[in-house]
Amino acid sequence: xxxxxxxxxVRLLVAAMLPDEWEPAVRNLVxxxxxxxxxxxxxxxxxxxxxxxxxxxxxxxxxxxxxDMFRAALWERFEHGWNELPEHMRAVGxxxxxSDVMASDRVPExxxxxxxxxxxxxxxxxxxxxxxxxxxxxxGDHLDHLEKEVHxxxxxxxxxxxxxxxxxxxxxxE
Numbered sequence: 001x002x003x004x005x006x007x008x009x010v011r012l013l014v015a016a017m018l019p020d021e022w023e024p025a026v027r028n029l030v031x032x033x034x035x036x037x038x039x040x041x042x043x044x045x046x047x048x049x050x051x052x053x054x055x056x057x058x059x060x061x062x063x064x065x066x067x068d069m070f071r072a073a074l075w076e077r078f079e080h081g082w083n084e085l086p087e088h089m090r091a092v093g094x095x096x097x098x099s100d101v102m103a104s105d106r107v108p109e110x111x112x113x114x115x116x117x118x119x120x121x122x123x124x125x126x127x128x129x130x131x132x133x134x135x136x137x138x139x140g141d142h143l144d145h146l147e148k149e150v151h152x153x154x155x156x157x158x159x160x161x162x163x164x165x166x167x168x169x170x171x172x173x174e
Contacts, residue, residue, distance in 0.1 A: 003034045011042040015125075019080035026088040033171040040168040043082030044104070046071055054111065056159030062149040063119060063158060069136075070122045073129075085167035094169030104162050111159040114152070118160050123147050137157060 008029050017025065029039055051060040051067065071078060086099045104114050123146075129137040138146070 001030050003037075005032050006034055006037045007040065008032050008037070009040045012044065012088045014043050014046070014082050015074055015077055017077060017081055019076070022081040022084060023091060026085070026094075027092045029094055030032050030092055030094065030171055035171055035174045037171050038168055039089065040166065041085050041089075042164060042166045044084070045082060045165060046078045047075075047161040049160060051164035052159055052161050054108075056157055058157035059153045060158035061153075063115075063160065066126065066146055066150065067119070067160065070125055073125075082165050085165065086169075089167060089169035093162070093172065095172060097167065097169040099165065099167045101166075102164050104164060105159060107109070112154055115154050115159040118148075118162075118170070119131055119150050119154070123150075 010029060013025075014148070026041075029041075033039060049067070052058075053060060069099070086097050089097045089113040105111050123143060124129065126138060126143050127140065130140060
């Protein structure tokens with residue numbers, strides 16, 4: 001698998017990685033690239049994410065509550081790595097490293113779908129915690145009730161906003 005690909009695109013591994021795992025992961029991914037190939041990595045900043053009201057009558061309390069639980073449980077993973085990707089790319093020898101940041105709510109027409117997708121992830125995590133008997137986990141019935149409330153909040157115009165960070169670097173031609 002070494003030097004096989006012109007482009008490797010990686011995304012949304014933040015919940016799976018601890019702070020000291022990012023640079024080794026970048027180093028391993030670079031091995032997949034052909035000389036001159038590109039590594040592009042996309043991650044979301046869930047630390048700074050917020051729930052917003054799309055209009056004055058929007059509701060966000062339930063979605064904010066469950067998302068805050070998710071963020072607190074995974075804080076160590078969410079806090080680092082994604083924001084250091086350009087530095088890690090340079091450290092392993094990638095050149096022409098660029099980075100960009102965009103907001104998830106930049107296209108109003110996608111806010112509901114993006115929020116529903118992220119909240120689906122949050123509820124999947126909550127159900128896994130329940131299955132594992134994790135401290136503070138909620139019953140399946142309670143999660144079902146909260147999920148219905150969150151979908152009503154999304155319909156009311158409440159949405160989840162986060163920044164999307166993209167870093168890209170090129171392997172030397174050698």
